[in-house]
Amino acid sequence: MIISQQKPIEEILGYLEGESNIFLLGCKGCAEACETGGEKQVLQMKETLTKEGKNITGTCVIDFLCDKALAKTRLFAHEGKIGKADSILFMTCGIGVQATSAVLPKVCHPACNTISVGGARGEWRGEERCNECGDCLLDMTGGICPLTACTKGLINGPCGGSKDGKCEFEPDVRDCGWMLIYERLKKLNKLDNLKKIIEPKDYAKMNPPKDIRSTIMWSLEQKQVN
Amino acid sequence: MNLGEHFKSGKFVVSSEIGPPKGINTEAMLADADLLKGKVDAVNVTDQQSSVMRLGSFVTCHLLKERGIEPNFQVTCRDRNRIALQSDLLSAAVLGIENVLCLTGDYVSLGDHPEAKPVFDLDSVSLLQVVTALQNGKDLSGSELSGSPKFCAGAVVTPGADPLEPQIIKMEKKVKAGAQFFQTQAVYEPDKFEKFMEQVRYLNVPVMLGVVMLKSVGMARFMNKYVAGIHVPDNLIEEMEKTENKADKSIEIAARLIKEMKPMCQGVHIMAIGWEKKVPAVIDAAGL
Numbered sequence: 001m002i003i004s005q006q007k008p009i010e011e012i013l014g015y016l017e018g019e020s021n022i023f024l025l026g027c028k029g030c031a032e033a034c035e036t037g038g039e040k041q042v043l044q045m046k047e048t049l050t051k052e053g054k055n056i057t058g059t060c061v062i063d064f065l066c067d068k069a070l071a072k073t074r075l076f077a078h079e080g081k082i083g084k085a086d087s088i089l090f091m092t093c094g095i096g097v098q099a100t101s102a103v104l105p106k107v108c109h110p111a112c113n114t115i116s117v118g119g120a121r122g123e124w125r126g127e128e129r130c131n132e133c134g135d136c137l138l139d140m141t142g143g144i145c146p147l148t149a150c151t152k153g154l155i156n157g158p159c160g161g162s163k164d165g166k167c168e169f170e171p172d173v174r175d176c177g178w179m180l181i182y183e184r185l186k187k188l189n190k191l192d193n194l195k196k197i198i199e200p201k202d203y204a205k206m207n208p209p210k211d212i213r214s215t216i217m218w219s220l221e222q223k224q225v226n
Numbered sequence: 227m228n229l230g231e232h233f234k235s236g237k238f239v240v241s242s243e244i245g246p247p248k249g250i251n252t253e254a255m256l257a258d259a260d261l262l263k264g265k266v267d268a269v270n271v272t273d274q275q276s277s278v279m280r281l282g283s284f285v286t287c288h289l290l291k292e293r294g295i296e297p298n299f300q301v302t303c304r305d306r307n308r309i310a311l312q313s314d315l316l317s318a319a320v321l322g323i324e325n326v327l328c329l330t331g332d333y334v335s336l337g338d339h340p341e342a343k344p345v346f347d348l349d350s351v352s353l354l355q356v357v358t359a360l361q362n363g364k365d366l367s368g369s370e371l372s373g374s375p376k377f378c379a380g381a382v383v384t385p386g387a388d389p390l391e392p393q394i395i396k397m398e399k400k401v402k403a404g405a406q407f408f409q410t411q412a413v414y415e416p417d418k419f420e421k422f423m424e425q426v427r428y429l430n431v432p433v434m435l436g437v438v439m440l441k442s443v444g445m446a447r448f449m450n451k452y453v454a455g456i457h458v459p460d461n462l463i464e465e466m467e468k469t470e471n472k473a474d475k476s477i478e479i480a481a482r483l484i485k486e487m488k489p490m491c492q493g494v495h496i497m498a499i500g501w502e503k504k505v506p507a508v509i510d511a512a513g514l
Contacts, residue, residue, distance in 0.1 A: 151333055152304075152344065156351035157396035159330040160384045160411060163454035169333045171452075182392045194395045197402060200308065200352045200366065 002030040002066075002093040003208075004037070004112040007136070012089070013052060015109040015139045019086035022054050023078070025100070026061035027092035036112050037061070037091030045091060045111065057084040065096030066128070072103040082106065093117075094130035094138060094145060101143030102128075107188050108143045110136045115208045134205030140193050142184035147201075149177025155198045158182070227296065228324040230378035230406050232267045232493075233432045239493030240514050241298060241409070241434060242505045243270040246281035256289065258502035263295050265506050268325055270298040270409075270495070277304065277337025284314055287323045298380065299323050302331025307347040308356065308366055315360055319375030327380040327409065328353040328400075351396070351403050354379055358404035381405040383433075384455035385413055385422035394425055401429050409495040411455045412438035414462055416486045423490045434493035437483055439476050439501050439508070443467050477504055481511035488512075 016022060024042050031037025039061050046056045058081030062074045075082065082088065087107040090097045094114040101108035113136045129148035137155065138145060147153045151169040158178035161168030165179045185191050232239045242262050247255055262269055269290055273283040287297035299318055301311065315326065330350045334342045348356065356366050363374040381400040387393040397408065413419045413436055423433065438456075440446055443466045446458040462479060469475035484494050494514070498505050 152330065152346045152349075154330060154346065154349045156349050156399055158392050159350070160382065160387070161330075161332065161454050162387070163452075164388075167333075168454065169335050178392060179389075182389070191391075191395070194392065195398060197351055197355070197399050200348055200355075203347070 001033060002095065002114060002130075003116040004031055004034050004093045004114050005134075006036050006041070006091075006112055007110070009048065012109070012111055016049070016054065016087065016089070019107075020053075020055055021057050021085045022049060023057050023082050023085035023088045023106075024049075024059040025065065025088055025090050025092070026059070027063075027065040027096050028061055029064040029066065029092075029096075031065075031092040031096065031112065032061070037096075042091055045089070049089075057081045065090070065092045065100045068099040068103045071100045075100075075104070094132075094136050095128050097136070097138045097143055098128035098130070098145055101138075105187075107190060108138070110138045112136065113205075132206060133201060133203075134208060135202060137198065140196065140198060141181045142188055142190060142193070144177065144181045144184055146177055146181060149175075149180055151177070154178065155201065157194060227267075228378040229268050229296075229298065229380065233407060237267075238488060238514065239268075239407075239432070239434060240266045240496070240509065241268040241270060241493070242266045242496045242498065242502070243272065244286070244502060245272045245275050246283065246286045248278070248280045250281065252281070252286075252289065255286070256293070259290055259295055260293065261503060261506055263293065265509050266496075267493075268296040268298045270300055270327060273300040273302045273329070273331070274305065274337070275332075277332045277334050277339070277342075279337070279339055284318055284323075287318065288321045291322055296325065297323055298325040298327050300327045300329060301353065302329045303346050303348045303350065303353055304331030304334065305342075305345055307345055311348060311353065312356055312360065312365055315357060315377070316371075316375060319360075319377065324376055325378045325380060326357055327382065328357065328405070329382055350381060351399050354381060354400055354403035354405050361404075378406055379404050380407045380409060382410065383408050383426075384411040385419055386411065386415070386455040386457055388455075390422065390425070397426060398429060401431050405431065407432045407434065407493075409434045410436040412436045412449070412497065413487070414440075414456070414458045414483065416483070416490075419487050420490050432492035434495045435484070435487050435491045436495050436497065437480050437508075438497045438499060439480050439504065440466055441476060441499065441501060442472060473501070473504060476501070477507045477511055480508045481513075484508070484512040484514070 026037040026042040091111045097110045114130050131147040162176035167174040167176045271283045271286045287299045290297040334344045357379040383397045446463050449456045
């Protein structure tokens, strides 16, 4: 299971600054179990944001936002409400944001930090990867993670090794993550995001306390070991 | 005199570059450096260029300083975390090294230790922030330093990058983070460079044109195929093909490029890649 934690509401409101119409997207997978993106939390978020003067154009809770093909099919029914929104708030893990934002033509904000994937990396079929950094940057980067999409994990833009949109590490197969981010932000009319200096990552957040790190699989494994 | 002071004086600033050896025999490298003494305003010392393990940039800068040559300390984020980088910067300051060129660094797979663990704890922008913070008497975590170092922070940019926009956005961030001058990736097309300089004029920061000496047709084709942001146009490749004296031709081309682009920028950085002995001839031919 992928462990997520809701970001502080101040941070979320910061993302939504200047936007009035928001669509809320929850996930019935891990995020429901973590109580960060199930029906209940989505309704709570709707209430909170409404109080803050936001108009919620719609809400939807889908099984596994990490499966973008499934999510895209399910979201067809909400096309109108999504179309009316300035942005979509994702109440799910970093994988869910990356996968489903790739098939939506809107600005996507993460409402959660991903704390741990708890050894469950093999469950989704996409190319999206999460480093469980505990301080999700996807809001700044158009839903593409710079820590995993960029070979060097750079957070302030491309290095000088990007050629024809490919990375110097494996130019035959690997895209330059920052070119993907640049293209996505350009499409979303959000290139100003690139101008903000992102402060050095707090890598201490990558090492969460044991009670958060513990997952069902992890607990079972501990039992088997002991 | 550090590079910042040279720019302030309004002169056209000239730098070149040496690469430390793989090993501890420094004679040949220092002989090359001595040839540059008095000819250039600073000499860059590469930091394990192309991720190939070598003698360090830091100690080499110190050796240059001892010989009366102004070093430009290249620092990459590939091999050291924020603790080691800050410590090395303080150490450099104690030895009087002031110019610091802040770079991301090539990926480890490009070098001779591809199995190494890449670090990249900081990036070129945050490394510049670190240099600025140290100068203001604080480290990255905000703790007070006993004595503030003095630096002149530099950074790099690739005028031939395609697309160019993300490069310029990052350049702007580097200026905000404290970059006082820029050295560019090699440029062979004056018209493209002119357009680039027009686009970055608003940043109001000195830019040193990067010139890599063309040593052969093979080198030109290799760079075109594999090196990001470098393009050697066909006419220069043809010139190299037709010449009987490659060294003289190389000097002539480098000098011509410098003369042509000098009015567009504030300095030049000449990279000889093994032909360091020919740099004084380039400088003379360019009339610098």
